[in-house]
Amino acid sequence: MGAVRQDVATLGAGWNKTLLNYALAMRALDELPISNRNSWKFLGAMHGFDEELWRGEELIGTGPVPADLTNGTYGDQCQHGSWYFLPWHRGYLATFEAIVAAKVKELTGDDWALPYWNYLDASNPEARKVPAAFIADKLPNGDPNPLKTYPRRPGLSALQPGRRDAFSLAAAEETDFTVDGGIGYGGGITGDFIQFGNWTGDIENNPHNTVHRLVGGYMTDPRLAGLDPLFWLHHCNIDRMWEAWMRAPGKKMTRDSRWRDGPADRLFLMPQLGGADPGITFGGSDTLTGGRFHPTYDDLTKGTGVVPGAVAVARVGMGPSHQQTVEPIGANAGAVSVGSKPESSLVTLEPQATTAGVAAMGATTPGAKVSRFYLALEAVRGQAPAPQIDVYVNLPEGADPDAHPELHAGNLTMFGLNVASRPHGRHAGNGLGYTLDITELAQRLKQAGDFDPSKLRVTLVPGEHVSDQQPITVDKISVLKRTGTVS
Ligand SMILES: [Cu+2]
Incomplete structure (x- = not known):
């Protein structure tokens, strides 16, 4: 200690x-x-x-x-x-x-x-x-x-x-x-x-x-x-x-x-x-507590986003982790490469699973089914050590991303992407994977009448350390539906 x-x-x-x-x-x-x-x-x-x-x-x-x-x-x-x-x-x-x-x-x-x-x-x-x-x-x-x-x-x-x-x-x-x-x-x-x-x-x-x-x-x-x-x-x-x-x-x-x-x-x-x-x-x-490497801190409240001992109410509980399911409900057609310009890709969704998920998105009644949606970027590869991209959903073609903060799904810094992408490395160049929670974004789209349960347009906007010389490739973009029970 x-x-x-x-x-x-x-x-x-x-x-x-x-x-x-x-x-x-x-x-x-x-x-x-x-x-x-x-x-x-x-x-x-x-x-x-x-x-x-x-x-x-x-x-x-x-x-x-x-x-x-x-x-x-x-x-x-x-x-x-x-x-x-x-x-x-x-x-x-x-x-x-x-x-x-x-x-x-x-x-x-x-x-x-x-x-x-x-x-x-x-x-x-x-x-x-x-x-x-x-x-x-x-x-x-x-x-x-x-x-x-x-x-x-x-x-x-x-x-x-x-x-x-x-x-x-x-x-x-x-x-x-x-x-x-x-x-x-x-x-x-x-x-x-x-x-x-x-x-x-x-x-x-x-x-x-x-x-x-x-x-x-x-x-x-x-x-x-x-x-x-x-x-x-x-x-x-x-x-x-x-x-x-x-x-x-x-x-x-x-x-x-x-x-x-x-x-x-x-x-x-x-x-x-x-x-x-x-x-x-x-x-x-x-x-963990009791283990040889368990540390002691002077404070766990400031700058942590949680208050130990106080119940957080930011998000509805979805039940025991092992009883939740995660299933893909759609994917794009193939790999996307992003250099100096934004690139878009269409994710085709399974309409029934999507509609059911959308209906359960905002559930708050204990025992009811509740869903969250995620964008998954799989097998991301690149040569820069910590490239950055922004991800948008349903950004109109040619639109200025900065004019649409309401369509911003998230921002990723891909620390270690260079190492994870080395073809001869210990990971055989598998790249990295990321998920972005788009539940609130999907709710906004639904309220605006802009949510099509058969497709989603995903736009990747290059940030720092992404260029035509050092592009990022994403093998697959899919939408995941996470389902649990309100607890
Ligand atoms: Cu670190």
Whole structure:
């Protein structure tokens, strides 16, 4: 059990003791060779690693790379696009925190806990500002600032989402950790260890992916992101949101043994303090209350979208997760490629299933059938590390997307798309998958008399890092109907 993790905004302006100690520890850890399992570089490479890229970035010299980073033991481990996203990163944070805290203790005698960056705290007008210590040129004693070593978006001083960017706490409205079929707060089901799975969970989509893109630089690429000291404060906040979500009444954390005891093919592995063999193996349940990696936060209310102990009323409950069904009710004809211009695709719907779903969309009577609709983008591939697209429904041909916020289905940042698309990668280039909840949008269309149960027009509008040189392809766009019972 580590110390209590605090909001970085409450620790004092500028070089407060926590951030100064973080900088001193980082400098010391970043001077260690990558072969040391407690070095800054080794810890970063655990998230993602690519020898050629790292040599090109001059992160490592010409010497050999440790085998345990290239043979799959410790390197390239980050779990994305599945329900292992949250537990793997929780163990990763705890391991990192223990290593940094030990170094802080050695250097200064102080205790240390990882702070979090509470960027969506509505009660703090400065919440989106990058804490000053991360952008200062110098340490208080005039030495170069280690917290500013690695590249970010030029001139970054605050998270500045664009007009249509998803940057919100909307993920907290979801009540189920996972519903088989790709929908849920925490990501899609997999039984095995997988760096990039098929279905990205709501919290991973946003704000997690969004913040990676908005910070920019190394943070956009999973093979470099862990080197930015801001990465850890970002993930600490995502981890805190998960903790808050689990403790909010009505939220259904999975009890599935595949999650609790998994991954089945190999457990997660973290290095010990000091790096000696064997490392620490763990599974999902080790990250929950009572587990060795369960963290403690000073606050679970501000900037989490939920109030632990208070019932959330944002959305009607749909019954036990395993009793809900998810079925495709239509798909488009084939792959869509988006470059510098918006691309549209027609999704043909099964009219009967659609009409029945529409009728059950707004049900609130306990025991009644209730439906929600989702757009699913399957096997999305591309070469940029964190490309962004906007998705619209029934946008008239040639219309300006900005003139139709009511038809905006969502905004996606596809963090790690480059890695998930590598044809020779461990995922064989399967790409990533996303679902967007379009229930409210469908209700608006229905009220406006604009909902045709036989078809839907989906328009993909390119955002940052999408161009004719770096297009995105989407193998399939479908509409999913999720059905449950009002609870
Ligand atoms: Cu991340």
